[in-house]
Amino acid sequence: MRTTPSLPAVLALMAAVIVFSAAKVESFAAGEGDPSQREFSTAPPGPWGQLEYYEVPLEFPIELLSNLTVPSQYTEWIFQAATHEEMDSNLLVAGLTPDEIAATFAGCSIIQDEDLLRVYPTDEAVLAMPVETRTKLYRLLSQYNQNRFHRRPVYIHTQNLSTWFRGSKVERDAITDVSQLAYPTPNGQGFYLSDVAYTMRRAATAIEERQLLQGLLRSNGLIVRLRLNRESLTPGIGDYWTAGYKNKAVMPLLESVVTQNDGSTLDLAHLIPAIPRQYLNQFPETQDGADGRLPDWFWTCYNFFRSSPLAIYADSPERDRFILKDFEPALPPNEFGDMLLLNSSGRIIHGCIYIAADIVYTKNGPDIFSPWILMKIQDVVGYHDVLGDVTISTYRKRPPAVNPVR
Amino acid sequence: MLSVFRRLHQPLRVAVAGILLTLPLPLSIVNGNEPGTLLPPVERTITSGPWGTLEFYPIRLEPPTTQLWSSLFNSRTIWNFGILTETGALAELGKLGFSDEALDTLRSQGVWGRTKSGLEVIVPDSVVEAVTPETRVALADWLHDNNYDFYNRIIINIEGGEFSAFTEDKVAPRVLALLKSLSFKRNKVLSFMDLPYVMRMIGDDEEEKVDFIKVILSTKSLMVRLVVDETTDREAVVAYWSQGGRTSRIDSMVRGVESTVGVDKIDIVHLLPPLPRRYLNAFSRVSDTGAINTPDCFWASVHFFQRNPSPRILDALSLEHYLAHDFIEVEVEGEGEGEAELRFGDLVCLMRGDDNSFLHSYVHIADDIVYTKNGASYVHPFILALKSDMMSRYPQDGALKTRVFRRIQGS
Structure with a gap:
């Protein structure tokens, strides 16, 4: 699934951004329907x-928003460079031209902080930066851990900002900012917003500030339902969700629903195992970190079929041993409960659980701001594929040795 | 019905089967979710109140095969009399109404012996077949009072108090007829105590035995959905289900439905706190058990708002130990002056009227819908149920006293 941004793709993305920046915000401004x-x-x-x-x-x-460090409204770019020359060199390697560098850094303030350079660009430079320049610069900044929103940008999966911000209390001015500052993801799936700091100037009060952050940091989860009727309910469907007895036997439940409410739907929450059902659409809470850290993607994947969760994480030394012991590589078609690993630059950057069609169960970050949700796999890739080189490999949990749940 | 269940806001509840088209409800409510597809009416109920509008229908949950322990398949009828002697046991049975002929048969053909769990007798078929329903009731009551452990092992209370779950595709008519002849009523509870006899009568068909056991141990649960439409008072509904912000994702859920064309309800599994959601319509697992106990009604209800289960709840401590500091006891309607209504998440304890001992606990969800686990057995799932169905498992005599506990926020 490696995506190489070709010229046509870049042009297409730029066209998309134009639509994103103009048409949709205009429709928002006009109060269309x-x-x-x-x-x-x-x-x-x-x-x-x-x-x-x-x-x-x-x-x-x-109630948890106070845990978030509110960024300054002044944009800060941090470079792991000891000198201006080193920074310029890095920028050139990242693909910025000398003209782009000159335009972007004109009038900026730079503070040297040990082996870091802290750059404070002008508002004009941040706002007027061409998409292409922003994409290259922010991709470089994403490689420095200090740039929190470049490393982990806000992911916007649609061009329609009105839809994306629906129900939030984010003001129109801030949404207009977002429309100008968002840039396409490297693989063309959705958009990133790294300039959260810039939008903070739209918040006049602390409450507005929190509402803005709440609006920007929300996650879009899917509510998924299985439609059931007598004609279409086959043992094969029961088998699919039972996943070779890794999951509970679901056929009696499906039959019972059909008997009582033929043609109705059953929420997917009733079909997934107990642990993912417990956490679905939940943000982590204090109790989840009682053992010292919060669950991450590997905790989420490894515990999907378990009846009680095991404390194991993506950076646990025994992670790969656990994968090899409990999972085996699998080829398409994917099956319910398969672990999909996202690889980038030769390492695993994320993993999620395949549910069905193109829907997965995922926790996109190890922090308190990342809930457990159902998402489309292309959005999970778009969310994580900061470098545009993600490939996916599939691992299937080995069948239970004893006591299948029938 | 207990007075505690009367409420200030009288809920509007309508059974929708058969009268659907006469109700001023959107077609989408009639047919599931989406407008335009007319399907046969089904047994669904709609209830409205401070919780919004809920639509629910029953489902049957059968225990998975792995939850069925081997002794369920025993085909020898054994009665246990604890510390009594054979003579004493026969005397007690005589007082319970057993005929002289049955007692003679038991004396001459029964195989008597003392085991670690007490005096046991293997009961001849002719005795099983001769026992009248009244005598079965008397025997069940005697065992309840004198040998409670054995009573719990032998008595099966049939969910709902009737036989509708025993459909022909699951239980053969001859077996159903046998079951009916052996079952007996205690108050509103339909009970059965002769599983080994039925196993023996079924013969060698292991699959038929499994099917029978699964059906007789099946539990009625509810699929409940919150209707969200143009009449929904979102703020009020969110306030009801959030209980002061404890489940702060409710608003997102309701808004999500509200802003999606073609969707007008959401399964309340999404409105429950994490732990009951984990266990809903599921069964206890070995990993849930402690040294001396397995999850039961109290374990299910005291954990309702907790993020993770605590092994401490399985320890044999008093109710007060668990309730005194994290809950406040509240007076609900009908229980005194200035009383409040039951709220989502309230823990309700049912105490026997005669000695104030604990009988059962559950969590109030909305209207007559509760979250409950009816007993500690592995075959009893965590369910949403109507109180009437829940109580069909509890054949207590006399009035019950209700105590309501509300978890203190942050505890």
Whole structure:
């Protein structure tokens, strides 16, 4: 699934940005109809049955918002460079031309901080930067851990900002800023916003500030439902969700629903195992970190079928041993419960659990701001593929040795 | 019905089967979710109140095969009399209404012996077949009072108090007829104590035995969905289900439905706190058990707002130990002056009226819907249920006293 940004792709992305920056915000400004309404979608049918889904924007709990370090409204870029020359050299290697560097850094302030350079560009430079320049510069900044929102930008999966911000309390001026500052992801799936700091100037009060952050930091989860009727319910569908007895036997439940409510839908939460059901659409809470750290993607994947979670994480020394012991590489088609690993630059950067169609169960970060959600796999890739080189490999949990749950 | 369940806001509840088209409800409510597809009416119920509008219908949960322990398949009828002697046991059975002929048969053909768990007798078929329903009731009550452990092992209370779960595709008519002849009513509870006899009558068909056991141990649960439409008072509904912000994702969920064309309800699994969501419609696992106990009704209800289960709840301590500091006891409607209504998440304890001992606990969800686990057995799942169905498992005599506990925020 490696995506190499070709020239046509870049042009297409630029065209998309133009639409993103202009048309959709204009429609927002004009108050067109009811732009915040959307319809539910239908997934392609498959062995999983007939799935329908819609999006729910999950707002970060307001009671936890005080845990977030509010960024200054002044944009700061941090370079791991001891001198200006070293910084310029890095910028050139990242693909910026001398003209782009001159325009972007004109009038900026630079503070030398040990072996770091802290750059404070002008507002004009931040706002007027061409998409192409922003993409190259922010890709470089994403490699320095200190640039929090470049390393982990806000991911916007749609061009329609009105839809994306629906129900939030983010003011129109801030949304307009976002439309100018967002840039396409390297693989063309959605957009990134790294200039969260710039938008902070739109918050006049502390409350507005929190509302803005809440709006920017929310995550879009999917509510997925399996449509059931007597004609289409086959043992194969039960087998799919039972996943070779790694999951509970679901056929009695499906039959019971069909008997009582033929043609209705069953929420996917009833079909996934107990642990992912417990955490679905939840942000981590203090208790989740009682053992010293919060769950991350590997904790989420490894514990998907377990009846009680094991404390193991993406950076645990025994991670790869656990993968090899409990999983085996698998080829398509993916099956319910498969672990999909996202590889970038020769290392695993994320993992999620395949559910059905193109839907996965994921926790996109190890922090308190990342809930456990159902997402489309292309959005998970878009979210994580900062360098544009993600490939996916599939690992399937080995069948249980004893005591299958029938 | 207990007075505690009367409420200030009288809920509007309608059974929708058969009268759907006469109700001023959107077609989408009639047919599931989406407008335009007319399907046969189904047994669904709609209830409205401070919780918003809920639509629910029953489902049946059968225990997975792995939850069925081997002794369920025993085909020898054994009764246990604890510390009694054979003579004493026969005397007690005589007082319970056993005929002289049955007692003679037991004396002459029964195989008596003392085991670690007490005096046991293997009961001849002719005795099993001769026991009248009244005598079965008397025997069940005697065992309840004198040998409670054995009572819990032998008595099965059939969910719902009727036989509708025993459909022909699951239980053969001859077996159902046998079951009916052996079952007996205690108050509103339909009970059965002769599983070994039925196993023996089924014969060698292991699959038929498994099917029968699964059905007789099956539990009625509810699929419950919150209706979100143009009449929904979002703020009020979110306030009800959030309980002061404890479940702060409710607003997102409701808004998500509100802003999606073609969707007008959400499964309340998304409105429950994490732990009940984990266990909903599921069964206890070995990993849930402690040294001396397995999760039961109290374990399920006291953990309702907790993020993770605590092994301490399985220890044999008093209710007060668990409730005194993290909960406040509240007076609910009908229980005194200035009382409040039951709220989402309230822990309700049912105490026997005669000796104030604990009988059962559950969590109030909305209207007559509760979250409960009816007993510590591995075959009893965590469910959403109507109180009436829940109580069909509890054949207590006399009035019950209700105590309501509300978790203190932050505890």
